Amino acid sequence: MNEALFLSRLQFGWVISFHILFPAFTIGLASWLVFLEAWWLKTRNDHLRDLVFFWMKVFAVSFGVGVVSGIVMSFQFGTNWARFSADAGNVVGPLLNYEVLTAFFVEASFLGVMLFGWDRVGHKTHFACTCMVALGTLASTFWIMSANSWMQTPAGYVIKDGVFEPADWWQIVFNPSFGVRLPHMVLAAFLTTAFMIGGISSYYLLRNRFVEKARLCLKAALVFVAIVAPLQIIVGDMSGQEVRAHQPAKLAALEGIWTGGTNVPWTVFAIPDEQTESNRYALDIPHGGSLILTHSWSGAVAGLKSFPPDDRPPVAIPFYAFRVMVALGVLMVLVAWVGLWKWRRGTAFTSRSYLKSWLWMMPSGFIALLAGWWVAEVGRQPWVVYGLLRTADAVSPNITDGSVLASLIVYVAVYVSLFGFVGWYLLKMLRVGPVAVPPRRRVRTAARPLSLGDEEMGDRP
Amino acid sequence: MTLAETLPVVWYFIIGFAVMMYVLLDGFVLGIGILTPFADDAAQRDHMMNTAAPIWDGNETWLVMGGAGLMAAFPKAYAVVLSSLYLPVLVMLVALISRGVSFEFRFKAAKSRVVWGFAFAAGSIVTAFMQGLILGALVEGMPLTGGKYIHATAFAWFSPFSVLTGVAVVFGYALLGATWLVLKTDGRVQRIAFDLTRPLMLAVIAFMLLVSAWLPFLDSNLMARWFTWPNFLYLSPVPLLTVLNAAALWVAVIRNREVAPFVLSLCFFVLGFIGLVVGIWPNIVPPSLTIWQAASPVQSQGFVLVGVVIMIPAVLAYTAYSYRIFRGKVAADAGYY
Numbered sequence: 001m002n003e004a005l006f007l008s009r010l011q012f013g014w015v016i017s018f019h020i021l022f023p024a025f026t027i028g029l030a031s032w033l034v035f036l037e038a039w040w041l042k043t044r045n046d047h048l049r050d051l052v053f054f055w056m057k058v059f060a061v062s063f064g065v066g067v068v069s070g071i072v073m074s075f076q077f078g079t080n081w082a083r084f085s086a087d088a089g090n091v092v093g094p095l096l097n098y099e100v101l102t103a104f105f106v107e108a109s110f111l112g113v114m115l116f117g118w119d120r121v122g123h124k125t126h127f128a129c130t131c132m133v134a135l136g137t138l139a140s141t142f143w144i145m146s147a148n149s150w151m152q153t154p155a156g157y158v159i160k161d162g163v164f165e166p167a168d169w170w171q172i173v174f175n176p177s178f179g180v181r182l183p184h185m186v187l188a189a190f191l192t193t194a195f196m197i198g199g200i201s202s203y204y205l206l207r208n209r210f211v212e213k214a215r216l217c218l219k220a221a222l223v224f225v226a227i228v229a230p231l232q233i234i235v236g237d238m239s240g241q242e243v244r245a246h247q248p249a250k251l252a253a254l255e256g257i258w259t260g261g262t263n264v265p266w267t268v269f270a271i272p273d274e275q276t277e278s279n280r281y282a283l284d285i286p287h288g289g290s291l292i293l294t295h296s297w298s299g300a301v302a303g304l305k306s307f308p309p310d311d312r313p314p315v316a317i318p319f320y321a322f323r324v325m326v327a328l329g330v331l332m333v334l335v336a337w338v339g340l341w342k343w344r345r346g347t348a349f350t351s352r353s354y355l356k357s358w359l360w361m362m363p364s365g366f367i368a369l370l371a372g373w374w375v376a377e378v379g380r381q382p383w384v385v386y387g388l389l390r391t392a393d394a395v396s397p398n399i400t401d402g403s404v405l406a407s408l409i410v411y412v413a414v415y416v417s418l419f420g421f422v423g424w425y426l427l428k429m430l431r432v433g434p435v436a437v438p439p440r441r442r443v444r445t446a447a448r449p450l451s452l453g454d455e456e457m458g459d460r461p
Numbered sequence: 462m463t464l465a466e467t468l469p470v471v472w473y474f475i476i477g478f479a480v481m482m483y484v485l486l487d488g489f490v491l492g493i494g495i496l497t498p499f500a501d502d503a504a505q506r507d508h509m510m511n512t513a514a515p516i517w518d519g520n521e522t523w524l525v526m527g528g529a530g531l532m533a534a535f536p537k538a539y540a541v542v543l544s545s546l547y548l549p550v551l552v553m554l555v556a557l558i559s560r561g562v563s564f565e566f567r568f569k570a571a572k573s574r575v576v577w578g579f580a581f582a583a584g585s586i587v588t589a590f591m592q593g594l595i596l597g598a599l600v601e602g603m604p605l606t607g608g609k610y611i612h613a614t615a616f617a618w619f620s621p622f623s624v625l626t627g628v629a630v631v632f633g634y635a636l637l638g639a640t641w642l643v644l645k646t647d648g649r650v651q652r653i654a655f656d657l658t659r660p661l662m663l664a665v666i667a668f669m670l671l672v673s674a675w676l677p678f679l680d681s682n683l684m685a686r687w688f689t690w691p692n693f694l695y696l697s698p699v700p701l702l703t704v705l706n707a708a709a710l711w712v713a714v715i716r717n718r719e720v721a722p723f724v725l726s727l728c729f730f731v732l733g734f735i736g737l738v739v740g741i742w743p744n745i746v747p748p749s750l751t752i753w754q755a756a757s758p759v760q761s762q763g764f765v766l767v768g769v770v771i772m773i774p775a776v777l778a779y780t781a782y783s784y785r786i787f788r789g790k791v792a793a794d795a796g797y798y
Contacts, residue, residue, distance in 0.1 A: 064565065068558045071521060074528045078543025079550055085543075089536025090757040094765045097533040100526050101765075101772040108519040109779040166760045396544035400615045407551045414555055421566060 003401035005392055008080040011408045013377075017370055018415045019073055022066035024369050027141055027186070028193020029059045030134035033114075035220070037127050046436070047213045053118075054434035055197075058426065060115055063107075065422050069415070080404070084384055084394035088164045091157055091172055095147040103140035107133055138186070145185050149178035151385050152376070153246045164385070176246055180238045181376075187232045188372060191332065192365025194221045194228070199362025200430060202355040213434050215349050218358070222348070226336035233329050237292075243379075244293055247386060248302040249311060250379035254318040255289060256282075260303030264289030269323070272315040277305055311382065318379040325371040328364050335361055468763060469756040472534035473738075473745065475769055479530055481734050483523035484592075485637075485727055486780075490517045492638020494560055494585020495631060497578065499657060505650050506578055510564065512645040512791045516783060517564070521557070533765045535755040538745045545603050546595055546618050553591035560584030586631060593630025597623030600737070601679055602747040622675060629668035633730065636661040640723035645791050658714050658722060666707055669733065676740070696739060703732045 033055055040048035074096070077085045085093070110132040117126055156171025157164045166172055198221035204214035243251045251257075256272045256279050257264060266288025270279035290299040304312050335357055342348035349355075380386055384394040490513045500506045531539040543550055559580045567577035598618035639661055642654035677688060706728050713721035745752045756762065 064561075067518070067521065068561045071525060071557060072554050074525045075543055075550055075554060077532065078528070078539045079547050080544070082540035082544035085532055086537050086540040089532050089539060090761045093529065093533030093536055093539070093757065094761050097526075097529040097765045098768050100522070100529045101768040104522050104525060105772060105776045108522045109776065111518075112783060165758050166764070169760070169764055396540070396547075398544050399547050403547045403551075403615045407547070410551060410555055414558060418558070418562065421562070425566075 027189035082396035099143035107136035202358035486520040489637035556587035594627035597626030
């Protein structure tokens with residue numbers, strides 16, 4: 001096996017998995033800030049203003065890490081995937097460039113006023129800036145999902161001398177899988193943030209701190225999850241239908257179906273074995289597969305064996321990751337619905353065991369999000385542009401094994417320590433919590449994301 | 462002229478503009494980082510960093526714009542350049558991360574402040590050196606075999622010339638940083654910056670001469686345009702302006718002016734950049750990949766051009782506005798943090 005190819009795949013998986021955590025969190029947080037600030041403008045409840053300031057600090061730190069790790073991403077395609085860039089850059093490049101133009105520049109422009117302009121501009125102008133930042137994060141999601149969906153379900157292109165050329169931008173941007181994958185990702189980002197908000201609020205309630213503010217947040221998170229988590233399962237099911245239509249080999253892998261046909265069972269758990277082309281220790285529910293995947297008792301689903309071995313994705317990662325994602329999705333619904341029931345009985349915000357369940361679920365969104373992306377990306381293999389350009393043919397031909405090994409080690413070391421510092425800093429911020437902000441603060445002039453949140457930290461100069 | 466002929470030209474200048482914006486805007490911030498070791502104490506280092514605190518974040522967006530623009534408009538060049546410069550790009554990105562996060566963590570840390578201060582200076586110096594090295598390697602040229610890639614080598618970019626341009630850019634950014642500090646500070650920090658400006662200016666002029674003298678001896682054919690008649694005549698305003706600019710900068714520094722040195726240093730960079738862009742033309746990857754060969758089709762370049770025409774003027778207007786908000790001297794105890 002080509003070492004540079006294997007190491008490049010590992011590296012891309014690592015840097016993109018690290019990076020996506022931060023945008024996913026900030027997509028949700030930006031909209032959460034819009035919601036909080038609108039609520040405050042309407043009610044002028046001081047608690048809400050304190051919460052806006054608190055969550056803005058969390059947003060600032062996460063956004064900063066998203067920016068630095070995002071710069072790395074914008075060079076990865078060229079350094080490690082030069083043939084992908086040269087062959088598909090005509091189509092993917094413009095989509096990414098639109099992300100810079102309509103998202104990055106917009107975010108950079110309005111972020112300064114949002115973070116530091118509270119006392120310099122009117123409340124409505126400030127609110128407008130918060131809305132623009134939120135719109136920027138959603139615009140970024142739009143273009144990234146469009147580019148990635150095009151790689152999953154390419155459309156609107158022609159191939160000349162092995163190079164993709166755009167033929168119809170409408171078809172490229174709104175390619176077949178985009179319509180369902182965009183809402184799936186946006187809802188995933190929102191749920192990720194909702195569980196962070198709910199978990200942090202439960203942490204305060206368990207420690208009897210900021211009780212009123214924490215209750216406000218937990219209520220909002222609970223209602224949101226109770227509605228959106230089931231919605232996400234429906235969208236996820238639609239996404240599955242789309243995969244069945246366009247990427248049957250991916251569907252077979254993520255469900256661990258080797259022999260297709262009608263009356264397919266649903267495998268709850270198994271150890272897929274690529275050597276024997278079968279599942280070991282399989283726990284099957286008869287007709288389950290047909291029912292879930294085709295919405296009929298005996299519907300037909302293709303099996304992995306009907307694809308040549310060279311065209312099959314690896315099975316284990318999509319299979320397990322999919323199960324993790326589904327299990328967490330079900331747990332999310334459960335936590336929220338149990339919460340609604342306990343709320344009616346008046347114990348949702350006092351029951352220690354229930355609050356602890358939110359604490360446990362705090363990282364659930366992140367894990368489900370990563371699992372979902374691993375299903376999508378590993379399941380697309382062996383293709384980088386599905387059915388058209390193999391990953392093995394996309395790697396840079398002129399990079400050495402040693403270079404890629406070096407870069408992989410460096411990125412792992414740098415990101416692990418970065419993650420440690422950011423986590424430590426966020427923890428410090430949580431310990432301070434959503435303290436009361438004086439209604440009129442002195443004019444501050446800095447306009448950088450991470451520099452917010454220094455006050456009340458005690459040990460700064 | 463057809464669209465297929467003109468669009469690559471338009472995009473050559475768009476990307477050139479984005480890179481120049483990045484070099485000018487982040488150049489002086491990196492320069493501050495390069496100069497922080499010359500501060501007497503931690504308070505002065507804070508003072509230096511505070512002058513750039515409100516504005517440095519947006520600057521990096523121009524770098525991303527340059528990268529994404531290159532991928533959209535000249536995908537072949539994007540692929541060849543970045544994969545050929547694998548290690549320098551890696552080191553530059555890691556140095557940028559180090560610079561960016563230590564800008565922030567330094568003010569949050571209590572015990573580890575020294576470490577973050579070091580990471581800030583080292584990150585800035587390494588970023589500047591790598592950007593210069595990448596520039597030098599690009600100017601030297603990347604020969605393509607069979608119209609596509611050079612064979613796998615890890616260190617093809619390493620040469621005396623690329624090291625020279627790397628060092629030159631460190632000094633160039635340091636000059637931008639010093640003149641920026643003259644403009645934005647007073648007291649002891651301004652004095653330090655004034656004292657550094659003169660030797661830095663001499664060094665930058667020396668490096669400019671050295672690089673220019675080296676260019677005709679490179680294999681890359683680059684700059685051939687500069688030394689053929691009558692091109693030399695038409696292009697002569699650029700070197701003439703550079704000489705005038707150097708003289709004006711000299712006078713401004715001697716007379717302890719505050720605004721002029723920074724503006725003239727920026728002009729120095731712009732003139733050098735124009736000289737380079739003219740020299741590389743019509744190649745995007747010297748010695749032989751032209752902008753038309755590397756260009757994406759009209760549908761790609763045209764599609765993004767619409768967004769550029771709408772968004773970039775708005776971005777420039779906001780950038781000017783935010784610099785206006787933060788105009789004036791930054792006091793030693795400015796409350797950015």
